[in-house]
Amino acid sequence: MPETGFTYLPVSRVQFSDESLGWREAVRLAGQPLVDEGLVTPSYVEAAIAIAEEKGPFYDLGKGIAMPHARPEAGASAIGLSVLRCRQPVNLLDRDDHPIDIFIMLAATDSSTHLEMLQRLAVVLIDDEKVDRLKSATAPEDVVAVFSEIQ
Amino acid sequence: MKIMAICGVGLGSSFLVQMNIEKILKELGVSGIEVEHADVASAMPGAADVFYVSKDIAEGLSIDAPMVVLNSIIDMDELRGKVEKTLEDFGLK
Numbered sequence: 001m002p003e004t005g006f007t008y009l010p011v012s013r014v015q016f017s018d019e020s021l022g023w024r025e026a027v028r029l030a031g032q033p034l035v036d037e038g039l040v041t042p043s044y045v046e047a048a049i050a051i052a053e054e055k056g057p058f059y060d061l062g063k064g065i066a067m068p069h070a071r072p073e074a075g076a077s078a079i080g081l082s083v084l085r086c087r088q089p090v091n092l093l094d095r096d097d098h099p100i101d102i103f104i105m106l107a108a109t110d111s112s113t114h115l116e117m118l119q120r121l122a123v124v125l126i127d128d129e130k131v132d133r134l135k136s137a138t139a140p141e142d143v144v145a146v147f148s149e150i151q
Numbered sequence: 152m153k154i155m156a157i158c159g160v161g162l163g164s165s166f167l168v169q170m171n172i173e174k175i176l177k178e179l180g181v182s183g184i185e186v187e188h189a190d191v192a193s194a195m196p197g198a199a200d201v202f203y204v205s206k207d208i209a210e211g212l213s214i215d216a217p218m219v220v221l222n223s224i225i226d227m228d229e230l231r232g233k234v235e236k237t238l239e240d241f242g243l244k
Contacts, residue, residue, distance in 0.1 A: 051159050051160060052159070054159070055159035055207075055208060056210065058159040058164055059158070059160075061164065061225045062222070062223025062224055062225050062226055063225060063226075069160055069162070069163040108162050108163070111166070111188070112166075114166075115170075118163070118167060118170065119170060122174075125167070125225040126225050126226075
């Protein structure tokens with residue numbers, strides 16, 4: 001299958017951590033590449049933390065995967081993703097019923113133009129075999145490949 | 152009939168749920184059902200016939216309308232079962 005590429009998640013935005021991270025630390029670390037590349041402001045990342053504190057761990061998608069995000073007005077200027085793979089699970093909101101080992105930070109500029117990106121994400125996340133591959137990945141290229149090879 | 156997926160922000164988790172519901176409806180060969188996504192503030196009677204909500208949002212939400220609570224947003228088996236139940240409840244299956 002030819003690689004179609006996945007421009008929303010370049011290799012430069014995939015990180016791995018062996019550290020024991022607090023959940024806020026993990027969200028900040030996950031979002032850092034988006035901040036560095038100017039897709040979001042640091043306040044967007046803080047808003048993603050604040051909204052979980054306010055509304056609960058709704059961006060825990062299941063399967064140990066969380067997708068932190070905030071409203072675009074909090075400081076997102078482009079559509080994109082970043083990934084943090086935590087080798088030591090992080091309890092979202094310090095709740096042990098919400099252990100997370102993959103954070104996928106989402107930047108979106110309104111409520112619907114990121115449809116294509118989320119469709120690709122949905123195809124990967126509902127497929128347990130692909131999720132296993134994401135979790136066993138040891139290099140950023142392997143993570144990006146899981147998203148890229150889908151037609 | 153209209154289904155609305157709800158999350159805290161109204162553009163990430165809820166959008167995923169919307170897409171997965173649409174996928175299931177297509178698999179089931181059901182048409183004519185509108186699926187949307189929105190934030191918690193939009194979850195009010197009249198906005199939709201049934202609301203799909205993640206477990207943690209549901210804890211703090213009381214709406215006088217049918218609400219389906221999801222344990223996982225990306226578990227298609229769970230979602231498929233609940234969509235089928237919704238269709239039965241509305242006499243569409």
